[in-house]
Amino acid sequence: MADVVERIRERGDERRRAEIVGVLVDAFEEMMAANPAAFRRKFRKMAADPFAFYRGSACLFYNDMAGEDDPWADERTARVWIQGDLHAENFGTYMDSDGVLVFDVNDFDEAYLGSFTWDLKRLVSSVALLAWSKAISDADIASLIGTYLRSYLRQVRQFAEHTGDQAFKLQLESTDGLVHEVLQAARMNTRIDLLGGLTTVENYERVFRSGAGVRRLGEQEYDRARTAFESYLDTIPRGKRFNSITYEVKDVVGRSGFGIGSAGLPAYNVLVEGRTQALENDVVLSMKQGNVPAPSRIVHDERVKDYFRHEGHRTAVSQRALQAHADPWLGHTEMNGVGFVVSELSPYVNDLDWSDLTEPADMAPVLEYLGQATAKVHCVADEDSEQTLVDFQVEDAIVAVVGEREEEFVQALTEFGMRYAERTRDDHRLFVDAFRNGEIAGI
Numbered sequence: 001m002a003d004v005v006e007r008i009r010e011r012g013d014e015r016r017r018a019e020i021v022g023v024l025v026d027a028f029e030e031m032m033a034a035n036p037a038a039f040r041r042k043f044r045k046m047a048a049d050p051f052a053f054y055r056g057s058a059c060l061f062y063n064d065m066a067g068e069d070d071p072w073a074d075e076r077t078a079r080v081w082i083q084g085d086l087h088a089e090n091f092g093t094y095m096d097s098d099g100v101l102v103f104d105v106n107d108f109d110e111a112y113l114g115s116f117t118w119d120l121k122r123l124v125s126s127v128a129l130l131a132w133s134k135a136i137s138d139a140d141i142a143s144l145i146g147t148y149l150r151s152y153l154r155q156v157r158q159f160a161e162h163t164g165d166q167a168f169k170l171q172l173e174s175t176d177g178l179v180h181e182v183l184q185a186a187r188m189n190t191r192i193d194l195l196g197g198l199t200t201v202e203n204y205e206r207v208f209r210s211g212a213g214v215r216r217l218g219e220q221e222y223d224r225a226r227t228a229f230e231s232y233l234d235t236i237p238r239g240k241r242f243n244s245i246t247y248e249v250k251d252v253v254g255r256s257g258f259g260i261g262s263a264g265l266p267a268y269n270v271l272v273e274g275r276t277q278a279l280e281n282d283v284v285l286s287m288k289q290g291n292v293p294a295p296s297r298i299v300h301d302e303r304v305k306d307y308f309r310h311e312g313h314r315t316a317v318s319q320r321a322l323q324a325h326a327d328p329w330l331g332h333t334e335m336n337g338v339g340f341v342v343s344e345l346s347p348y349v350n351d352l353d354w355s356d357l358t359e360p361a362d363m364a365p366v367l368e369y370l371g372q373a374t375a376k377v378h379c380v381a382d383e384d385s386e387q388t389l390v391d392f393q394v395e396d397a398i399v400a401v402v403g404e405r406e407e408e409f410v411q412a413l414t415e416f417g418m419r420y421a422e423r424t425r426d427d428h429r430l431f432v433d434a435f436r437n438g439e440i441a442g443i
Contacts, residue, residue, distance in 0.1 A: 004068045017430040020060060021439055027059035029442065031265065036443045043435050043443065050428040051129045058085045058110055058294035060427070065118055066298040072409065073115040076397035081321050081381035081390055084110030084295050086119040087126035091370060092351040093186040096325035097240060101186055101348060103170040103179050103369065104323060105377050111318030112295040113304050113389060116378055116398060117413065123374065124148065124417030127367065129424060130354060138418065140360040145414045147364045151371025153406055159379045159395040166324045168376050170369055179369045186350035192280045194347035199271060206282050207251045208271055215254030224335055225252045225268050229287065232333035232342045235316065240328040248273040250282065265289045269345070284345040285329060289338055290315045307389055310339025321381035
């Protein structure tokens with residue numbers, strides 16, 4: 001798998017810098033024109049270090065994957081439901097629809113159908129970047145990547161040999177170490193603390209606080225947002241609907257200031273009545289415009305494209321497919337003909353923090369869990385789930401294509417991850433040079 005990195009190297013720095021700029025402009029031009037300030041902030045965050053650049057440039061990764069030979073992709077394994085931007089920081093906790101705290105993949109903005117190896121390659125490259133930033137040796141980096149990949153394959157084989165992938169959960173009872181601590185920390189969070197930070201009570205009613213990132217709406221925009229919210233209610237599966245009082249709208253505001261991946265996307269927060277009229281049960285929902293997923297730029301399958309009404313619909317359907325017991329508030333809607341995804345701003349979200357993991361011995365157990373979590377999201381989104389795009393057992397397809405070549409598979413993806421991380425460090429330098437010298441038009 002050296003070819004993609006070697007081809008890039010052969011092109012030379014100037015050509016690669018122009019390619020990086022061209023890919024970013026092609027992916028974000030429309031949003032950059034709509035909100036150049038948001039993209040200046042995004043690109044300055046990406047300039048901070050190679051990992052931040054990697055997080056914000058999934059479109060460049062898939063541009064490179066378009067020319068990459070993939071011997072592990074066949075007619076089935078090339079159309080698995082993937083997370084699409086799987087890096088080491090896209091894991092954390094959520095409260096599932098059964099009321100259980102789960103550690104899992106927690107970002108679905110880029111989810112699409114593609115080769116299962118794309119998720120694995122993106123993850124192992126991120127591990128190599130993260131470990132390099134901690135001055136970990138190449139030998140230990142290769143070992144850490146191998147830990148993740150072997151854990152992934154072990155869990156996939158487990159799903160193939162035994163039914164029940166829908167019931168598999170990394171939860172308090174089945175984890176230890178840092179992942180268990182992340183779940184325990186999420187358990188200590190409360191809804192009232194979340195509400196206290198975002199809202200205030202005026203005349204015995206809860207409303208949003210004003211402040212940084214909060215935009216009060218004019219009457220027309222408020223009405224459009226309310227109408228979009230009413231349409232969203234029809235997209236909640238009947239089995240996950242609460243009683244009618246739960247969805248009464250109390251306040252709506254515009255939101256900005258999201259992370260690297262969501263820069264420039266219009267978004268709203270909607271405050272609704274909870275399951276009772278008690279103020280501590282109120283719920284905050286995010287209504288965010290869906291983005292064009294990076295993998296879709298190299299997947300040319302009309303059946304997949306036509307399956308989704310808009311990007312909000314795609315994001316919601318993808319999350320339901322990849323999480324067996326997704327957020328009961330999850331749904332989608334449209335505003336001005338553009339798709340939005342709707343989900344709860346849950347108090348029980350707690351992201352995995354790598355800052356205190358400085359030794360390979362500390363990182364390896366976490367990567368074991370990440371391998372299991374990745375296998376779960378790939379294998380639950382198949383013929384046993386509600387969606388109809390993946391109509392086969394993913395675990396059987398992956399086991400068949402890897403077969404007895406597990407060591408070859410691990411070695412090939414390990415080598416790719418380490419080389420692509422090196423390429424990304426060079427790309428980061430080229431990106432910073434291009435950005436600081438005004439080569440990215442429009443911002």
